[in-house]
Each structure stands twice: as structure tokens, then as C-alpha cells.
Amino acid sequence: MRVPVHRRLMIAATTVAAIAATALGATHATAAPAAHFGAKSITAAAPHAANTLAVQSSATTGVVSPHPKVFLVFWGSQWSHDPAAAAPALQNFFRGLFGTADTWGPILDQYCEGVAKGTTNCGTKGTHVSHPTASILGGVFFDKATAEPTNATAAQIAAEAVKAAQHFGNTTQTPNLNDQYVIVSASGTHPDGFPNSGFCAFHDFTTFSGGKVAYTNLPYVPDLGAGACTTIGSPTLLDGLFSTETHEYAETVTDFFPSIGWNGSGGEIGDECVQLDSRIKLSTGTFDVQGLWSNARNACRTTP
Secondary structure (H helix, E strand, C coil): CHHHHHHHHHHHHHHHHHHHHHHHCCCCCCCCCCCCCCCEECCCCCCCCCCCCEECCCCCCCCCCCCCEEEEEEECHHHHCCCCCHHHHHHHHHHHCCCCCCCCHHHHHHCEECCCCCCCCCCCCCEECCCCCCCCEEEEEEECCCCCCCCCCHHHHHHHHHHHHHHCCCCCCCHHHCEEEEEEECCCCCHHHCCCCCEEEEEEEEEECCEEEEEEEECCHHHHCCCCCCCCCCCCCCHHHHHHHHHHHHHHHHCCCCCCCEEECCECCCHHHCCCEEEEEECCEEEEEECEEECCCCEEECCC
């Protein structure tokens, strides 16, 4: 259901992406890559009237991430240059995203797996996403032995996610039913055509000998300047990065191996709500979080 939405957003984003690419001096091909799951567009789409999410499978695993864990992968030797200080900021965000300070994450708790396909209200049934009581940052990997390809392909990004899973010793399916790998590209790189591709980021999954692995392709959004990929007022360079990553994190949690998880006419949990951002104050700092669709409230929300 999200692929047509994504393609529509990609068309809307073409002009903006081309301008951004010119500003960055990009030399990569301008053709849009294949559509991906959960892509957040550089250009916000008009909101839908409603986006009630329904689970797309009765499977008992791989639908949601009941106990989310995030592994940050800073790919390539280019990370010796981090002009927006994105690496420490991302680590601080996930270190602090738990407990009572996290007033955004509990929106996810209403979604579950192990219920009938088409369910829109889990109630007490199934296995729900559980709000974390401790940091969800599972590990950090600065993979700086070699440079990330300047124009990394989708296949190369997926391969980096597998490499990360192996690096952290997650070589069987069991841990990878909760673990998500965020492949963060350095300033000046163009993973899967960014920004000409029109997306701020996307999430997906890949397979290896140990099973399936969920991952996010997170480009260096600050390269687009303050205000890109966010609707927050008085934006900083990092706001778009966090609006984007919270979009992808939440979509991975609720549609872990897309697209058997929670989807609606407007896409996944974050797709409907790209025009809503707010700030959250955690023990580790203050961050931009994107709005999420709540079936319980029948609305986009940044709090339950």
C-alpha cells in the first residue's frame, strides 16, 4: 500500500531534490531509485482525511518489534568529518528514549502482532510493542576501515546492515526480531541517490544466512540545510535528521519486515503525519520528533 504513495511523493519531491543536489554539488545520477518501504519524502505530502492502520498479517513475529533495540552504524572513513555533530546527537537520542521522559514512544504501544489480519484494535490480544524502561541503544559501530561509496546502492546499504548484525554477534533470527540497524551515511555522500531520489530516508529489510534483518538508510540530512525534512518552527540543522529518524524508527517498530505490519490508506504510522513535529525533552537532550498515527485517537499525535 505504501509503494504507490511513495511514488507519488517522489514525483512531488523532484524539483526540491534537484535544487538540493545542485547546492551540494552532487554528481550522481538523477534517476530515482526503486521505491522503498517507509520512505520519508523531502517534500511533505498533503495530509489524508484519515489513516486507520490495519495489520497486514496474522504472523506472530516480524510484524512489530515488541522490545525495540537500535544499533547505530556510522558507515565509512568519511565520519572523521561530522560538521553537524550528528553522531553524538543520535547516540544521545537513543540513550534517552525510554521511561517516563519519553512521552512520544508510548503511541507505539497500541500496536501488536499475533492477531487476525485486518485487525485495527489489538485491545488485550496479541503481543504488543512494549514501552522501554531502559535505553534502547544496543550498540554503536563506527565502520571506518574503508570509505563508504560516494553513491552507495541499495544493495550496498543492505549489505552494510548484514555486516553490522554480524559485527554485533546477531547472527540468528531471534535477536533480529527486535534489533534494527540504522545505517547512517556521512556528510557529502549520496546513499541510493540521496537527495535527488526525493527521500529523506527509508527503512526496509534484507536477508542473510541468519534470517532477516531490519534496517534504515539514513543519509546525512543536515547537508540539505536547516528546515529540510521537518516542519518544526525555528529549525536547527539536526531537527530534520531527528524528524526523519523518528519517522523511520517508528515505522520499523510497527512494520518490522515490511509490509506485513501496520499500514493504512496513507501508508505506515509516520507517512500520514509528516506535517506534524514537536520537541521532546529527554535526560540526554531536546530533540525533534515527528508525529505518528494513533488508531486510538484517530489522529496524528506526538503524545499518546
